[in-house]
Amino acid sequence: MEVFKTLIVILLSSVLVNNYVLSRFLGICPFLGVSKKLNQAVGMGVSVTAVMLLATAVTWPIQYFVLDRFGLGYMQTIVFILIIAALVQMVEILLKKFSPSLHKGLGVYLPLITTNCAVLGVAINNITDGFNFVESIVSSLGCGLGFLLAMVLFSGIRSRIDESEVPRPFRGVAITLIAASFISLAFMGFAGIVDKLFA
Amino acid sequence: MLPEILTALAVVAAVSLILGILLALFIRFFGKEENEKVKEIRDCLPGINCGACGFKGCDDYAAALADGKTKPNLCIPGAEATAAELGAILGIEVEPPKDVVAFVHCNGICGVTVQKAAYDGISTCRAASMLYGGPDACTYGCLGCGDCAAVCAADAICIENGIAHVDTRRCLGCGVCAEACPKHIISMVPQETAAVVYCSNKDRGADARKACKNACIGCKKCEKSCPHGAITVKNNCAVIDYALCTGCGACVKECPTKCLREVFFPDLIQ
Numbered sequence: 001m002e003v004f005k006t007l008i009v010i011l012l013s014s015v016l017v018n019n020y021v022l023s024r025f026l027g028i029c030p031f032l033g034v035s036k037k038l039n040q041a042v043g044m045g046v047s048v049t050a051v052m053l054l055a056t057a058v059t060w061p062i063q064y065f066v067l068d069r070f071g072l073g074y075m076q077t078i079v080f081i082l083i084i085a086a087l088v089q090m091v092e093i094l095l096k097k098f099s100p101s102l103h104k105g106l107g108v109y110l111p112l113i114t115t116n117c118a119v120l121g122v123a124i125n126n127i128t129d130g131f132n133f134v135e136s137i138v139s140s141l142g143c144g145l146g147f148l149l150a151m152v153l154f155s156g157i158r159s160r161i162d163e164s165e166v167p168r169p170f171r172g173v174a175i176t177l178i179a180a181s182f183i184s185l186a187f188m189g190f191a192g193i194v195d196k197l198f199a
Numbered sequence: 200m201l202p203e204i205l206t207a208l209a210v211v212a213a214v215s216l217i218l219g220i221l222l223a224l225f226i227r228f229f230g231k232e233e234n235e236k237v238k239e240i241r242d243c244l245p246g247i248n249c250g251a252c253g254f255k256g257c258d259d260y261a262a263a264l265a266d267g268k269t270k271p272n273l274c275i276p277g278a279e280a281t282a283a284e285l286g287a288i289l290g291i292e293v294e295p296p297k298d299v300v301a302f303v304h305c306n307g308i309c310g311v312t313v314q315k316a317a318y319d320g321i322s323t324c325r326a327a328s329m330l331y332g333g334p335d336a337c338t339y340g341c342l343g344c345g346d347c348a349a350v351c352a353a354d355a356i357c358i359e360n361g362i363a364h365v366d367t368r369r370c371l372g373c374g375v376c377a378e379a380c381p382k383h384i385i386s387m388v389p390q391e392t393a394a395v396v397y398c399s400n401k402d403r404g405a406d407a408r409k410a411c412k413n414a415c416i417g418c419k420k421c422e423k424s425c426p427h428g429a430i431t432v433k434n435n436c437a438v439i440d441y442a443l444c445t446g447c448g449a450c451v452k453e454c455p456t457k458c459l460r461e462v463f464f465p466d467l468i469q
Contacts, residue, residue: 075210082211086218090225097229163329165320 007138010131014142020118021150022180022187027118031150032176034109036162041155042148047109049144052122054091055084056140059123060133080123081115088114118147153183236288237265243284244274249352251275251373264289275299276353276371298390299372300464301356301365303347305384306397306413307340309361313410323349328381337410339382339399347376347385367464390464393446394439398458401434408456415458421450 020026027048034044059080067073092110095103113119122143126136157179166175241261248256252273254263263269264285271285272293286293318327318334324346332338341362348356348363355369356376363385365376377385384399396415400407404416417435429443430450437450437459451461 079214082214082218093225093229
């Protein structure tokens with residue numbers, strides 16, 4: 001029971017409280033770049049979730065069984081970058097071979113994710129937070145879902161912005177960033193909620 | 200100090216090497232072999248990704264052709280030469296594609312169309328048309344902001360005197376401009392077309408005339424004068440059935456507002 005409680009707290013906190021895009025400001029590039037249309041935003045969100053899960057599943061054992069054992073903990077960042085980049089490429093090759101239709105759907109997004117800081121951030125934060133393997137997987141699932149949530153919310157807002165008359169100095173990136181900051185503010189309202197859930 | 204730097208270098212080099220070899224092996228064993236046929240077909244296509252064939256680009260069309268899912272005569276920029284080449288590769292008979300050119304059904308030039316407002320917003324037709332149908336009194340006509348010119352791969356469209364003109368010598372007939380036009384007044388007409396309607400206004404004659412002096416008033420004179428039954432007035436605007444039109448020019452003489460005109464589209468540059 002206690003274990004489940006921890007896992008649910010980790011999941012909820014990574015979706016809402018520590019949302020990677022809106023509270024930790026990681027993965028802003030796809031958040032601003034691919035959020036113009038809802039279907040693209042969902043495609044990107046799902047791809048990022050899948051890659052986060054995969055990256056955590058691979059980097060966690062490497063950290064504990066390879067890097068720590070040989071006292072190479074300080075090489076974490078660069079090793080993780082290399083591993084994640086290679087991993088995404090492998091996934092792309094596999095998808096191309098075994099599921100061309102899925103590859104077509106995700107094709108544009110996979111290369112974008114290759115060096116995405118949100119994915120690297122999840123892999124590294126799971127280690128710094130001292131999660132065990134299951135907790136790490138749940139946490140990265142939560143982070144992925146949080147990213148998806150942020151993308152979907154923001155794509156809705158952007159389609160509204162596109163149709164409205166924006167004052168000239170604010171057009172384009174400016175109004176997009178301002179809108180993003182407002183959602184980020186809204187998400188601050190979640191701070192402290194999760195800890196009290198099971199108190 | 201130095202040993203640490205060297206260890207770090209060695210680790211990065213080792214990791215990169217291992218991952219590189221892994222990736223190479225991955226491609227070797229799981230990589231999708233490039234389909235020879237697709238490649239051959241792709242080389243025949245023009246490669247401008249205009250989308251006239253209805254696929255996402257030349258690569259997509261080539262893949263569909265290799266699977267036998269579509270016909271080889273859909274490439275309009277490539278015209279007959281490409282269709283024949285594709286037919287040879289696929290080993291099937293092909294009918295040559297029809298040559299079409301884009302035509303803007305509007306003659307609401309400056310000074311002829313009444314302006315109901317001065318538009319000072321985002322300079323695209325799509326944006327202008329969202330604001331009460333655009334600044335012109337005629338809500339059907341060309342807005343002249345050049346959305347069609349912007350998407351044209353062949354640079355065949357220019358905005359002249361407030362409306363879009365298609366240079367039919369350069370037009371590839373891909374139809375991308377027709378998709379881009381928010382007023383839907385660009386249509387693809389057969390190249391041998393002899394007469395076209397220079398208007399898309401669907402209001403009653405009096406209202407149309409008030410908005411634009413060059414508008415079709417739906418008087419049906421052309422419909423009556425056409426000996427081949429090629430013209431019908433639908434929704435207060437003349438429409439030509441190009442398949443029936445013989446180019447006799449009877450309608451052109453009758454049209455009181457000169458919005459039915461004879462045209463001669465020059466040949467495509469091959």
